[in-house]
Amino acid sequence: AQKITQTQPGMFVQEKEAVTLDCTYDTSDPSYGLFWYKQPSSGEMIFLIYQGSYDQQNATEGRYSLNFQKARKSANLVISASQLGDSAMYFCAMREGPSFGNEKLTFGTGTRLTIIP
């Protein structure tokens, strides 16, 4: 079974609209972490946001927020007021087990987001 599932291979969104990128995960470990990364066309991997399994509140970082629904095992990324520079590939990833400086990640297959002017 896939540990991280991103069901949207591609999305087109009008500039200034909000966008939600879906991510569901599968783990039996009570301690885990969820990450979102952005990969622009230049190829580098940029960390966006993190949610720990024990965090009570949804994570937010500027225009990024993570809609964490633990019972449904989903960790959707929400980008508010999208910009042309948000066009990129977005990856959801999971660390299983507590964080002890060993952060092996399992990645989803990604969603390619295109912002339309």
Place this chain on the structure above:
Amino acid sequence: IAGITQAPTSQILAAGRRMTLRCTQDMRHNAMYWYRQDLGLGLRLIHYSNTAGTTGKGEVPDGYSVSRANTDDFPLTLASAVPSQTSVYFCASTRDKVAVNEQFFGPGTRLTVL
């Protein structure tokens, strides 16, 4: 050097040749990782190292080997390259003992095996 550097940036390699991808970080991070990125498959972990002198296998280790002689360097070797190893390879590292331990990635190496 600032962060993680990888060399070469890109390489075209004949099948059967040996190749070492280099990765160096200057952040004194103990843990380091190698991933490969293939279209439609995302990033998959090849090997990792929790600290200098130790290494472990990831999801797709076959055909690859690593060493970790010191904290800064984590080379990935393809002993006898095959076309299925055509991919983009990313090296990454993580800090110790922080609440949010995201991975810091290098710029990647694009490898083509013919």
